[in-house]
Structures are given as C-alpha cells and as structure tokens.
Amino acid sequence: MVRKSSVFEVDFHYYYVEDAVSVVEGIISQARLSQRPLYYRFITGRGKIRSTLVELLKDVYELDPVIPLSNSGVIEVYIL
Secondary structure (H helix, E strand, O other), X not given: OEEEOOEEEEEOOOOOHHHHHHHHHHXXXXXXXXXXXXXXXXXXXXXXXXXXXXXXXXXXXXXXXXXXXXXXXXXXXXXX
C-alpha cells in the first residue's frame, strides 16, 4: 500500500478475487473503526476483480465507488 498525499493506493494485479475482497473488507473495517473518511484508489485492471469490488462496495458497504474516465482499471472511493 502506498500513501500519496491522503490517497491510499492498493494494486490488485495478480491477486485472486477472493484475496482482493478480503483485503478490501479489512481496509473498510479499519477505516470505519478509525471514524474518519479515507480516500482509496484500488488498481484492479478491467476484469473480474474490478466488477466484484464495485459490487461489494455498492451493495454490501453502501459506498459510492467511481471508475475514472481516464483509467477504467481503477476504482476510487471514499470510505466513511
């Protein structure tokens, strides 16, 4: 994980889907325990990990993930 001026970035290339989900669930849990919003950029590529994480963030955690027009292999999200 790399911190870039208040943006935390995690690269999920070469992860299994289940492992990526587990990492994101841990990140959300820690962020919510800290009780302060954190901005994350998940680098997923354009495949199954991206679609799974977007669904997880929206449906399970009720967050608003954004896929930037400039890079569709990235998910950006504020975790509250």
